[in-house]
Amino acid sequence: MKTRERIIHISLDLFNRFGEPNVTTLQIADELDISPGNLYYHYKNKTEILHELFARFEQQMLELLDVPNVEISIEDQWLFLHLIFERIAEYRFFYKDLVNILQRYERIRPRFKKILHKKTEASLTICSSLRDQEILIGTSEELEALCNNIVLTITYWPSFDLIRHPADAQDIDLSHGVYQVMSLVAPYLRDGERQALMTMSREYLT
Numbered sequence: 001m002k003t004r005e006r007i008i009h010i011s012l013d014l015f016n017r018f019g020e021p022n023v024t025t026l027q028i029a030d031e032l033d034i035s036p037g038n039l040y041y042h043y044k045n046k047t048e049i050l051h052e053l054f055a056r057f058e059q060q061m062l063e064l065l066d067v068p069n070v071e072i073s074i075e076d077q078w079l080f081l082h083l084i085f086e087r088i089a090e091y092r093f094f095y096k097d098l099v100n101i102l103q104r105y106e107r108i109r110p111r112f113k114k115i116l117h118k119k120t121e122a123s124l125t126i127c128s129s130l131r132d133q134e135i136l137i138g139t140s141e142e143l144e145a146l147c148n149n150i151v152l153t154i155t156y157w158p159s160f161d162l163i164r165h166p167a168d169a170q171d172i173d174l175s176h177g178v179y180q181v182m183s184l185v186a187p188y189l190r191d192g193e194r195q196a197l198m199t200m201s202r203e204y205l206t
Helices: 003-018 025-032 036-042 046-064 074-090 092-096 098-104 109-132 140-164 174-188 191-205
Strands: none
Touching: 003 025, 003 036, 003 046, 003 092, 025 036, 025 046, 046 074, 046 109, 074 092, 074 109, 074 140, 074 174, 074 191, 092 098, 092 140, 098 109, 098 140, 109 140, 140 174, 174 191
16 A cells, blocks of 8 residues: 555544544654654645545545436335445544534535535435335425435434444444434335335344
8 A cells, every 4th residue: 555545544544533633643654654754745734634535535425425316215225324324434533523624624614515415415316216106105395304304314423323322432333323314214104115114124233
């Protein structure tokens, strides 16, 4: 692995473990066993490292959130949510300190807002597909509120999980995060699909 890539890899690990505000470039260089000068040759400061990490996260998320207009099943929605939570877990330091990071790094703020918008669009595409198939029942206003709640839960699940289980701060409970989102969808499903979802949930959480 080239030095530039090693810097990104180690920075992500340190940010996730200790929180981005608590990590310095000197600590990153020490963890890599390189001189600070060598690190500054590749990245002038921590801001450049964070922007590079966000760019990678942004690309992966936008690709995942590009949901096609096709028939989508409950299983597809579950998989979609699992993949989203996996990406969030990989870059969890953003979400665990979201407000602080967006205040301190203004260039990231509009780009993260775009990700939020894409999350809502993707959720609407999925729920609209389920409604078109008469799997999900709800008015347009109810679907909009449901999708906003889905995005809210996805975005703030890492912080909620951290407060609830501080001893497990290095991990995010992906399974229960996905389940929590699907539990928002369940009341709008037909009886058969709701029962199937309950069965899927029990198998997923064990």
